[in-house]
Amino acid sequence: MPSFSHFFQILMETKGVFFKAMLLTLELTVVSILLGIIIGLVFALLKISNIKILELISDIYVYLVRGTPLIVQIFILYFGISGIFLLPDFWAASLALALHNGAYISEILRGAIQSVDNGQFEAGRSLGMTKTLTLRRIILPQAFRRALPPLGNQFIISLKDSSLAAFISMNELFNVATTLGSNNFDEMTYLLIVAVYYLLLVALMTFVVNRTELKLAVSDR
Amino acid sequence: MLLSKKFLLVLSTIVACMLSGCGEKQKLEDGSELINKNQFVFATSGEFKPFSYINDDLTMSGFDIEVGEAIAKEMGLEPVQKRIKFKGIVEGVKTGRADAAVASHTINPQRSKHVSFSTPYYYSGPKIFTRPDSKIRTVEDLEGKEVAVAKGSTYADTASKYTDNIKTYDSDITALKALSSGRHDAVITDFVTGKTAEKEGFKIKGQQLINRSEQAIVLPQDNPKLVKRVNESLEQLRENGTLTQISIKYFGEDITKKSE
């Protein structure tokens, strides 16, 4: 175990390198969450569409993505399909992460949408609003509010999942930690340092999610 | 109350045993230390064909493996392969996860600060590899280009002398594979490794041989007697031609002797 002074010294020395890596980690996470929400919403809507074939498509997608490890999915998009199509590393990683998140988010959103009282839907329809309009203006806003806590959780999971991008040579936090660690024959110190950066990011994210929850809860008590 | 106290005691004893069990080596009469008295546990990556690679039955083969096994036999010990990712081998030997490493490590001053090296068991050198259509020829052409290397290798240091744009993978083979499939501009790795990959169909071409290097066995610094034993065994293997034999088997030439 490194001494605290050694740990602190290296922490200060490597500020620049890790900060850059942290930005990349954040970039990967944010892009994959935003895309993931879009993908998740699409598949959630398919699932509640009441059209059998669409529901089946959604089920297959969720099963495939939840049923295989994320690292396998990343490798497929980076190495595997490179015979057909060369995806730049950032997009291979974020796409894999987005698709992966999307499956879990679709379940979160589906649950949230279905938890909105059916009376809300009926009220919208009784006023002459189409299904789409009711969904968009009445149901989804309420569903998103309810989905925030589990979405926030998924956000954090996605942040940690971004570390797998290290295996396709992206210089995000985990890769930088292991590279510097092996260069200096001091893996432990650098792993501890990177843990600190992850904790920082998680704290930041938790704060943002909580603030958003509070702001949106203005309409409820 | 009693039950939980007892449980804690048992638990802490187990944990203490587990913790102490790590890193405790057995001392032999000649003063050298090994993890197990009758075994020579040597580490290698399994990701550096033809020096080390993994078979379908998950055992490892390759030049490094055979050298490791020959040395063990020469010392009268049972050879035990241990697979460690290349980037973690030096530290692995340092902390006692293996007795030594036969993993094509280039002797260099940085590493020498942390571990000891045997006498060189082969001579080679880093080479630039590119895709066949590339215009890169020498290290000067690497400026500003994207170079992929294996983590923890001397190639990473070499690359950083000529470009800032470095991508790291855990294995050289993965780096070469990525290069072959169209990613990155160049890979720096051992010229033998690259040559082998090319022969196996990777779409790559060798360019400048950057310099010559000496590869040796990695040993712990606090175990000079073991270093002595290993060097003696190596010398034996050189004299009786075993080392040359292994080299010719894998490369068709003798890379274990310094070239003129």
Add this chain to the structure above:
Amino acid sequence: MIKISQLNKSFGDLHVLKNIDMTVYESDVVCLIGSSGSGKSTLLRCLNFLERKDNGNIIIEGNEVNPRTDDLNKIREKVGMVFQNFNLFPHKTVLENIIEAPVMVKGVDKEKAIIKAKQLLKKVGLEDKSDVYPSKLSGGQKQRVAIARALAMEPDIMLFDEPTSALDPELVGEVLTTMKDLAEEGMTMVVVTHEMGFAKEVADWIVYMHDGRIIERGTPEQFFNHPKEERTREFLTATMLK
């Protein structure tokens, strides 16, 4: 204005509406009464197609409605509904609740919609609550907002599905008063209710349903004082209204 003939509806094996014939004329206030399970709510919800009939005809303003080909949304613009559980949109203020449909569905200019909304709020006695969220309102206030919201679409007919059943007794009165005012203005109303006092006072027609059928129909005077059917008499006795 609305004519229903031979309407049937089943939920699975349960035959809930059996050959219903009913006509509602303009400015009529019709009260549907009966015990739970009689099918009165289902019948009401068939009128704005929230429930789909199995067979039979529903003729609105002389045109038979074919749920499969006609634009039900357009029809629903003209048929307002007030629910037992209010169903106000919790994430919108009272004002936003009321202007939502006119702006989004009919494309009314937002400013105009707001003016109309405030007029409606005044009418139901809640003009000072326009920027409040539904969660801060009492049940009676919520229901009055719901009525204003339905009225904002300028419907030809208003449907009320047990509008006061979920309210504390003290709050029932304010809602019934609002409904009474509406009736006096000439709005066509179909009301499913247990409030017999309201029915007696405001309704033009009482329709009594039992077990999926219309048992008896009459003016309040006829219905409460001279019921024709045995079943009706039993009902009135049981509810101690005779």
